[in-house]
Amino acid sequence: MLKPISAHRLKTGMYVVLPASWIKHPFLKNNFFIKTPEQINEIIESGFDEVSIDTSKSFVIEDMQVEAIGHGDKPQALSEKWEPEKLISEALREAVSDKSMPSAQKAKIIYNSSVNLMNRLIDSPTAQNIGEAKKGISAIVDLILSDDETTFYLLSITSHDFYTYTHSVNVGILSIALSKAVFKGDGNHNMHELGAGYFLHDIGKNSIAPAIINKKGKLTEEEMNQMRSHPYQGYKILSGTNHLTEECKVIVMQHHEREDGTGYPQRLKGDEIHAYGRICSIADVYDALTSQRSYKPSLAPFEALKVMKNEMLNHFHKDIFEKFVLLFCPNCI
DSSP states (O other), X not given: OEEEEEGGGOOTTOEEEOSSOGGGSSXXXXXXXXXXXXXHHHHHHTTOSEEEEETTTOSSOTTTTXXXXXXXXXXXXXXXXXXXXXXXXXHHHHHHHOTTSOHHHHHHHHHHHHHXXXXXXXXXXXXXXXXXXXXHHHHHHHHHHHOHHHHHHHHHSOOOBOOHHHHHHHHHHHHHHHHHHHHTTOTTSOHHHHHHHHHTTTGGGGGSOHHHHTOSSOOOHHHHHHHTTHHHHHHHHHHHTTOOOHHHHHHHHHTTOOTTSOOSSSOOOGGGSOHHHHHHHHHHHXXXXXXXXXXXXXXXHXXXXXXXXXXXXXXXXXXXXXXHHHHHOTTOO
8 A cells, every 4th residue: 555755754664655766766676665764765865755665564564553443452553454464564574684784773674573573463363364474484494593783773762652562572572582581492392382372472462351451540440350350361362263373372471470379360379380481471561661651750770670679570480580680681681
């Protein structure tokens, strides 16, 4: 779907369509992904006041941060129909395979593409869509496992918006990086399925009333009970689409359990909680603390880690939490 846009409002990650013959500009093709700010400058310097972007191929779309509708998780700019095979953008495919791309640029493309992917998936978690999404997640897992520099940048650029889809990406990236640290050298873990579980940990929120998810104030007890049902709702979605692997089941069902038994939905305690659930729990709480909500400001990463250590340490497995801290502060422990 083509959308006209001022050349001065172009962004990296858009798939641009130039309205002129290739002989009138310095690019090899009229249609291409914008990968650098320099390309935007060249478009403007070539005399283009207005161009078009193909929203079906772009992973960044103008006005993406407009007020959300529905579940609070679907920006209006992304509301057009899309096909499952387009769930994974060409930009994501290029970024994970391009070994010459600078790590900072690669991380930004992967992150923004992942947000777009999860936004669409949470809106429509069908069996086909989940299967397609898992292919993209597997590629991201492989990159995090093999590319420490890009992982560093991925951990640095996570968004502070608390939409379910951005939260899912943040927790996915954090949890994969933490799993890499916890299980390094141990080949007994299916990292692709772990990655899928981490990215899909909140998919059950698709079944929760938008008014509850978007409520600005404190939830009532009845509303809280509905919110606490989202792990089981996620279990049902994955089971109904035949994507309920053991890794996904553990993560979806246990990411709100706490070491001291105060979590939900089963009030598991200590070693009753699987390592996968423990990992996702830490990443989930950290992202909630560092994300801005209508009723609270975001905390800086170090402040969030201090709160987790000083006020919430009995919620987490101590050794795994220490490895999580080392992701951000190698000399802190």
